[in-house]
Amino acid sequence: MPPLISVIILNWNGWRDTVACIHSLQQSTYLNFGILVVDNGSTDGSTAQLLQEFPELHILETGENLGFAKGNNVGMRHVLNTTSAEYIWLLNNDTEVMPETMAELAKTAAERPRVGALGAVLMEADRPGVVQEWGGRRMCVWTGIAWPASPKRSPNYICGASLFLRRDCLEQCGLFDPEYFFFFEDTDLGYRIRNQDWDLLTAQHAVVLHKGSASVGSQSQNQFYWYRRGLIRFLRTYAHFPWLPILGTTVARLLLAALAWNGPVLRGTWNGFWDGLAEPRPTKASHQNG
Numbered sequence: 001m002p003p004l005i006s007v008i009i010l011n012w013n014g015w016r017d018t019v020a021c022i023h024s025l026q027q028s029t030y031l032n033f034g035i036l037v038v039d040n041g042s043t044d045g046s047t048a049q050l051l052q053e054f055p056e057l058h059i060l061e062t063g064e065n066l067g068f069a070k071g072n073n074v075g076m077r078h079v080l081n082t083t084s085a086e087y088i089w090l091l092n093n094d095t096e097v098m099p100e101t102m103a104e105l106a107k108t109a110a111e112r113p114r115v116g117a118l119g120a121v122l123m124e125a126d127r128p129g130v131v132q133e134w135g136g137r138r139m140c141v142w143t144g145i146a147w148p149a150s151p152k153r154s155p156n157y158i159c160g161a162s163l164f165l166r167r168d169c170l171e172q173c174g175l176f177d178p179e180y181f182f183f184f185e186d187t188d189l190g191y192r193i194r195n196q197d198w199d200l201l202t203a204q205h206a207v208v209l210h211k212g213s214a215s216v217g218s219q220s221q222n223q224f225y226w227y228r229r230g231l232i233r234f235l236r237t238y239a240h241f242p243w244l245p246i247l248g249t250t251v252a253r254l255l256l257a258a259l260a261w262n263g264p265v266l267r268g269t270w271n272g273f274w275d276g277l278a279e280p281r282p283t284k285a286s287h288q289n290g
Contacts, residue, residue: 116169116198135202144245157190184230228272
């Protein structure tokens with residue numbers, strides 16, 4: 001019997017995307033897996049719609065929008081406490097997977113036992129063949145900028161849209177830091193995994209189609225607000241001189257938004273900057289109970 005994989009899909013007012021995601025998983029060539037949907041306080045009748053489409057689907061309801069980190073933590077904690085799954089695959093609801101994707105992830109993980117987290121090749125859903133992310137990115141704490149990874153440049157964190165985690169690694173390194181609402185929780189986890197001497201890798205034959213920004217809205221004020229808050233928290237945790245990249249990236253973003261007369265970016269970045277600075281200084285402690 002191949003190892004059990006538990007797939008966790010976080011849903012927030014997006015049941016149509018979630019239905020498509022589940023249908024794609026049901027076409028997988030890998031057969032030993034279960035699906036858990038965590039509904040993050042949806043108000044669009046998501047639970048009823050999903051159960052109508054999939055009567056046997058296991059759904060956990062949080063009752064409120066906990067954000068990406070806490071919402072996924074609810075699912076991961078449930079899987080760790082109630083199943084023997086060897087792997088947990090966090091998958092955005094606005095993704096669709098190829099039939100062989102799960103098998104490729106499981107095969108790569110089996111071949112590389114020190115790999116704690118695996119990424120997939122994320123491709124644009126509306127432009128198949130256009131790579132969105134090669135598993136993840138390479139964050140530079142000196143500049144506060146994340147650069148694209150590639151086959152020759154492995155990511156130093158795996159994108160949360162498709163994050164394949166080994167149970168042993170997760171139990172050692174902890175869940176997402178719950179203080180990240182949206183953005184940078186995957187970056188923080190990637191750094192903690194590497195600091196515990198686990199490896200990160202992209203499974204180059206595992207393909208996931210990803211829409212992107214389906215929950216917060218592409219280029220929305222909300223998106224830039226949570227991005228800025230998350231970036232500040234991350235840099236205050238890991239950068240030796242956090243003020244340099246914090247101020248540099250914030251000023252640059254505000255100037256570009258002002259020149260473009262982009263009000264949502266200006267307001268989101270400005271508010272996220274001040275609210276991020278108002279938070280207590282974070283530590284590098286793991287988050288077993290996040």
